[in-house]
Amino acid sequence: MIVLMQNEFVERDQCLIDIEDRANQFGDGVYEVIRIYDGECFLLDDHMKRLEYSLREAQIDYNLDQHHLKDLLLELAKKNGVHDGGIYLQISRGSATRSHPFPKEATPTVIAYPLNISRPLEAQKNGVKATLYQDIRWLRCDIKSLNLLGNIMAKQHALDVGAFEAIFYRDYNHVTEGSSTNVFIVKDGVIKTHPANNYILNGITRLYIQYLAEQLNIPFEETVLTVEEVKHADEVFISSTTSEVISVVEVDEQPIGNGQPGPIVTQLLDEFFNYHRITSLT
Numbered sequence: 001m002i003v004l005m006q007n008e009f010v011e012r013d014q015c016l017i018d019i020e021d022r023a024n025q026f027g028d029g030v031y032e033v034i035r036i037y038d039g040e041c042f043l044l045d046d047h048m049k050r051l052e053y054s055l056r057e058a059q060i061d062y063n064l065d066q067h068h069l070k071d072l073l074l075e076l077a078k079k080n081g082v083h084d085g086g087i088y089l090q091i092s093r094g095s096a097t098r099s100h101p102f103p104k105e106a107t108p109t110v111i112a113y114p115l116n117i118s119r120p121l122e123a124q125k126n127g128v129k130a131t132l133y134q135d136i137r138w139l140r141c142d143i144k145s146l147n148l149l150g151n152i153m154a155k156q157h158a159l160d161v162g163a164f165e166a167i168f169y170r171d172y173n174h175v176t177e178g179s180s181t182n183v184f185i186v187k188d189g190v191i192k193t194h195p196a197n198n199y200i201l202n203g204i205t206r207l208y209i210q211y212l213a214e215q216l217n218i219p220f221e222e223t224v225l226t227v228e229e230v231k232h233a234d235e236v237f238i239s240s241t242t243s244e245v246i247s248v249v250e251v252d253e254q255p256i257g258n259g260q261p262g263p264i265v266t267q268l269l270d271e272f273f274n275y276h277r278i279t280s281l282t
């Protein structure tokens with residue numbers, strides 16, 4: 001595997017990261033997962049914009065040259081022969097003697113490497129189960145931070161109870177998102193999802209679904225959903241770069257609709273690739 005480290009391409013075993021890189025001790029960094037379809041990065045500009053946002057909000061002093069980084073990522077994909085798959089990109093605040101305050105002199109550490117991602121066709125065909133899980137995370141979920149302990153605990157819980165995804169709620173009146181996905185419902189023909197604020201990550205796929213809904217004349221509403229609204233929705237679905245769109249057919253033993261993927265999620269999935277060559281959503 002060829003890895004991008006700062007501006008250089010190196011073999012994986014040559015990619016040496018200092019033990020005091022702040023990603024290690026503090027999870028002090030941000031990241032992106034970018035999907036590659038047919039050798040092209042899907043919605044790369046939008047990922048770059050979100051990365052810039054995460055860096056700014058986390059006050060990581062990194063002068064992001066989007067054009068340069070985009071070229072490097074495309075070259076990385078090429079060097080690794082990635083035709084269908086993905087890229088993981090991480091920027092930490094850098095390496096310094098362990099101490100909580102931001103270090104004065106640290107150069108952000110940039111790494112990127114290819115990911116094996118394939119389409120979740122089985123899950124898309126049959127739909128998946130989800131379980132509700134209290135949102136134990138912090139209040140800046142809009143930053144795509146490396147701190148994912150709350151997310152991975154939720155995901156493991158989901159798997160432990162035989163579900164595919166955990167759907168977070170802050171209280172019963174406030175469903176936020178999934179452990180690694182955005183959550184949507186359909187009620188009376190309207191797609192509803194949490195507003196893009198500090199409680200959720202504004203998923204690139206979420207933005208793409210908003211765009212698809214506009215193209216397909218499906219009403220799209222950003223609103224806070226309750227647990228009851230989710231459980232009694234006509235359809236529930238989740239989205240992410242790796243999941244694309246997946247129907248949730250059961251939430252904590254409660255079948256959603258008739259327990260099969262519904263018409264709107266099916267339409268979104270059918271149209272997913274008709275529009276995917278759009279280069280930027282924002």
Ligand code: PMP
Pocket residue numbers: 033151177178179180181182200201202203204205206239240241242
């Ligand atoms: N929410 C969370 C918490 C996530 O981890 C992810 C995936 N990284 C998403 C939403 C979906 O984001 P995207 O569509 O950009 O993959």
